[in-house]
Amino acid sequence: MSEPVKNPDDKIPDDFQAPKNSGDSDNPNDESDISTSSWERFRRNGYTRYYTKRTIWFLVTLVAAAILNFILPRLMPGDPLAAIMQRVAVGLHDAEQVRAIYYHYLQLFGLDRPVIEQFFIYFGNLFRGDLGLSFSRFPRPVSDIISNAVPWTIGLQLPAILTGWIIGNFLGAIAAYRRRIFDKIVMPASLFVSGIPAFGLAVILLAVFALNLGWFPVTGGYEIGLIPHFSWRFISSIIEHYHLPFWSIVLISIGGQALGMRSMSIYELNADYVRYSRFMGIKDSKIVRYVFRNAMLPQVTGLALSLGTMMGGAIVAEIIFSYPGLGTALLQAVREGDYPLVSGITLVITVMVLASVFLLEIIYGLIDPRVKTTQYE
Amino acid sequence: MKNQIKQLLKSGKFMVGFIVFMSILLFITIYPFFVPGNPLQMIGYNSFIPPGTYLSLYDAVNPNVFVYTLRIPGAAEARIVNTLPMSDREAMRDWLVRAGMPEAAIDIYDPETLLALWNANYDPDERIEGMILADHRAYQRLNNRIQGMFDASALRLYSADPETGEPQFQAPITDTDYIALSDIVNIRRLPLGTDNFGRDMLKQLVQAIGVSLRIGLIAGSIATAIGLLLGLVAGYVGGWVDEIIMFICNLLTVIPGFVLLVLLAFSIGPAGRSVTIVGIVIGLTTWVWTTRAVRSQVLSLRNRDHVNLSKLSGHSLPRIVFKDILPYIASYVVMAFILQVSGAILAEAGLSMLGLGPSTTEVATLGLMMNWAMSFSAHIMGAWWAYFPVVFVIALISFSLNLMNTGMDQIFNPQLRD
């Protein structure tokens, strides 16, 4: 874009100094006075308000997500521990071990105590990063399994979703600008592609590029038999295995983003400032840069809003490739009725989504000057 | 309202989406009448039978079937071409290359020309220099085999004598014998082959579309009902009620619906996950967007003149809601409903992929079909017919619904019109 993201340091100090002779009573900045303390000015600054609000909201959603994770399974009828033990007992034959697990969970959940107390036990455990022990891979801690899977999922999804977002926005912008040529192709294609579930596209890519053409390996995150360590062979194996899952997520993300960008750009292209800039002699290529920068901004929010759905789809797509991330772990956990693992994975996914949304909101605040003023409403 | 429907009929996008969707509906309604039977019946004993028309070999060799004699030029060659194994073709190529022919001139994927080349060049008595005797003999045998295929020596059909078990000669079968397809009673068309369990894919798919649409409808109706109710209350009542509802909405916007769905479906357990329950669960997690849309519309409607007039005239709350508010937001609600149906179909597919879909063996859903195909590695077996049509249908349904939604959006939100 034409103008790089502004350094916040250069923005905050000289911008909240009020114009003294503006004569506009509705400009909130007029209220600030030299005599007010620097803290007072800091507090009134639109950016500070925005970030404070976002931070508080992030913490609230985090707590709410944890509460949901606690409540939902407990809403179900029946004794959860009995149900757990029923599932555990199927896989385990050692009575000693069964008893050990039983006491572990009795203690962990505090199921013999009142719900409120259970809740605090649950939260205390969460704070210590203790998500319990896995049933299916007893006695491995859930946190251990998850921390092995998380880097794979983040390493796959973060670049893939971002790439899809960038390509999608680019195509959407072209579709909006070159209405006649691209609109007829890009728009229906985007609609169709955005309707394909991520795992469906993953299977098709897998069948075509891995099985038929043999360009890429079929499953896993790296060659079977390799031990994860820092070596050229291991890294090149990771890259080989990375392509297909990466591109299937990218392709899926493109469609929705292109559609959003297209309508945002059309909206912006019809904006009054476009006509005015034209009549002031600004050349079209520059106006197009104005327009696309402005259309991109809502797309950042759009990404934040669709991130949950996109990650959900991508996590299922991991399964197709048996990628060693959270999706494959979730599938195994579900198959084996591994309750603590399912609960731990959903919580971690939620935290990842919330953190990304929070990060996007922070970035948005930095790049859109409108954020500062809307805080005064 | 009438005017809006007229506009819809003129919108190209809406009509394309509508026609595609209706064609799918029409197809799944009619198809079961033509091919009756339980879609989940295992008819095949092989897994992943490829798409095609299958005729009973037993019926075909039945001596009672009338045999016609047709002399069709090229039939014998075509038969050879079809039956010449790849290993033989490679052997033919090797000999020709050793006899001095450039390798580029030989295409083993074109058996007809290969055969012509072979017949023109091969001489059984010529022994190529440097070729060991065993190879020389092997090529002679290959040639005999090839030439033997041209011999129209008849096959003979025997049946076992029911008493003695002795083979009894029934009839000769020569290469000019033909029977009419219409004379064979047992022909089964499997346009999409079968799945791992030998179940007719197309019949299954037709059923699965129906069930998945039912899940979509259940989920969409529940989400729309909740969304409409909460949106109306939040927008019309306002105050702290609005704040609480909006707080929950904001929460559910950032907490991924996917996670809630997985947690709920997992907590219910396999025993409770019927088709209806899965639909309800999906509906319970996707009402947020409807609530938001309805609320913002109600907020802007609440202070319009006609609503104020209605209030001043002392009309009851239900009357105001049904007469003065609902008709204005109906289009938004319908649009949200359409999106929710398509979203729910995708959600069911995702859940089923994780093994959290409807736990039933009575019916198929699109997600379950996908899950079955993946569980039995259809993609690795090369059985594209077991998963590609499912993915395509999901995409097509979702495409048609999204297209209808986009078309409606352009008509009901004029600022989006080009």
Place this chain on the structure above:
Amino acid sequence: MSKVILEVNNLMTKYITRYKENVYAVNDVSFKLEEGRSVGIAGESGCGKSTLALSLMGYYFPPLHYTSGEIIIDGRKITDMKPDDVRKQVLGTEIAYIPQAAMNALNPTRKVIKFIEDVIRVHDPKATKKDIYDLAQQRFELLNLPKEALHKYSVELSGGMKQRTVIAVSTILSPKVLIADEPSSALDVTSQKMVIKMINDLMDLGIIKSMIFITHELPLLYNVTDDIMVMYAAQLVETGTADQMIFDPLHPYSKGLMGSILVPEDGTREAKITAIPGTPPNLKKPPEGCRFAERCKYASPQCKVLNVEVSHLDNNRKCRCLLSEKELREVYKDE
């Protein structure tokens, strides 16, 4: 007689709708604008006055298209120039525009000074940052705008400030002709007065040489501009000085338009408020003959058939009516 700055001869422009219909929104418009003078264009909404403003810029993009006629600014025929030359050599320096929706005229995510830089660099790519800044600051001071506003995004400015900023930006290159398209309609009365005063000041200072002011509020024109043109159904129907047009309108449409307003001056105070019956014609299919004939109570059958040309009257007045000045005065006297 002073120098003619802007001369428009038989200008005709059209919109092409998405159904490929031609709508001639400016039809056979001719007038002259002299240095130091201002002209107001009045008419009902939809009569083409805003389109005329856009068409005068000489820079056309879809859905607006140039058809025929000429625009001459300071001796240069801009209708013969290439669009890119018009952009570089005419827009901003020869002729500039203050849009109707000044509130949204500035890019919300570009600082005001950055946009001014963009504008100046179109015409002078070598301009230094300092020169640009100095000029902008000077103009902002002139328009009583705080110079801090230069470093703000338009969203951070209040409505009145945005309006003044747009005026400052539009006139930054001292254009010879300034076209203001209802720049005040969205503002409260005090701000409106301020805007008009600012534009007049700019003219007095010689920053702009002439002005075209478009509005539907006639009393505003009386206070602001020297001349008034009345537009009806894409055509100019009458032109004259503000005094003539307010107190002595000739064309039946002008008369009706004046009758629908009240001017607190002697003589008009008792005038009855009369509305013109009927609606303006559809520009997709303009009627034969006089376009106002359908609604004109003095129309004869000829009016609906004969093509009406503009007649030049004494005192530089122009009127598009079949009846002569004398006949019109006769008819009005009978009432």
